[in-house]
Every structure is written in C-alpha cells, then in structure tokens.
Amino acid sequence: MNSYAYNCKFCSKPGIVKADPLGLEMFTLEKWLPKIACNRCGAFMDLKFKITQELNRMCRVLQTDSKVKRGDEKIKAKLVILTKRYSQVACDYYRLTNVWEEQFAEMIFDHPGELYTILNTYLQQLAREARKATTASV
Numbered sequence: 403m404n405s406y407a408y409n410c411k412f413c414s415k416p417g418i419v420k421a422d423p424l425g426l427e428m429f430t431l432e433k434w435l436p437k438i439a440c441n442r443c444g445a446f447m448d449l450k451f452k453i454t455q456e457l458n459r460m461c462r463v464l465q466t467d468s469k470v471k472r473g474d475e476k477i478k479a480k481l482v483i484l485t486k487r488y489s490q491v492a493c494d495y496y497r498l499t500n501v502w503e504e505q506f507a508e509m510i511f512d513h514p515g516e517l518y519t520i521l522n523t524y525l526q527q528l529a530r531e532a533r534k535a536t537t538a539s540v
C-alpha cells in the first residue's frame with residue numbers, strides 16, 4: 403500500500419488516500435487524484451443524490467400523469483418531507499442552522515421542470531451563507 407496526498411474535489415480539504423500501486427496501474431495518478439472526495443463530502447453527495455432522485459420522481463409524476471391534479475395534497479406532502487430532508491442534509495454539510503421554508507417545496511411543486519435549477523440555486527445560497535459565517539467568525 404502506498405499513501406497519496408489529494409485535495410477533496412468538492413471542499414479542497416487535503417487528505418491522504420492509501421492505495422495499492424498495482425491496482426492503480428490502469429489509472430494515471432494525475433487523472434485519479436483530482437476525482438477523490440473526502441468522507442464528509444462523499445457522504446453528502448451520496449445523500450443528496452438519493453434525495454434528488456426521489457424528488458425527480460415526484461416531479462416526473464407532476465409533469466406526466468394527467469390524472470394528478472395540480473393541487474394534489476399527497477404529492478405536496480411528499481415534496482415537503484423530501485425538501486425538509488434535503489435542507490437538513492445540506493445545512494448539516496454547510497454547518498448552518500436548518501432553514502427550511504415551505505416556499506421551497508411549493509416552488510418545486512409549481513415548477514417541476516426546473517427541479518435542478520431550484521436545487522442548485524438553493525445550494526448556492528447556502529454556500530454563500532456558509533462563507534459569510536466563516537468570514538464573520540474570523
């Protein structure tokens with residue numbers, strides 16, 4: 403086993419990864435090391451991916467099922483649960499107080515085709531707040 407230094411591809415935190423150099427033969431190190439994420443980011447990306455998939459399923463139902471009425475309370479209730487989980491996971495990651503607003507679920511309900519834009523905007527907002535919080539405490 404050899405140790406290799408890397409920077410997390412998401413938060414650029416430095417870390418060390420142990421790997422068998424023989425197992426790395428098929429990869430070139432310069433290509434492989436920039437793709438590594440630290441545990442914290444890896445766990446977040448994994449959860450985020452799972453919740454996003456579920457949200458996406460709900461959005462597809464909203465977009466395609468003609469029997470679903472726009473005011474369907476069941477779908478709205480699911481979106482509330484999923485967006486709450488999403489904001490919990492994201493706020494934990496950015497070390498922020500959980501700031502879920504009903505508007506978050508409503509926006510997705512009203513614009514299911516823009517799910518990814520809505521989620522990205524939300525994450526960008528959190529990242530900005532997290533940056534502000536770090537500069538304020540220094």
Ligand SMILES: [Zn+2]
Binds near residue numbers: 413415
């Ligand atoms: Zn990281």
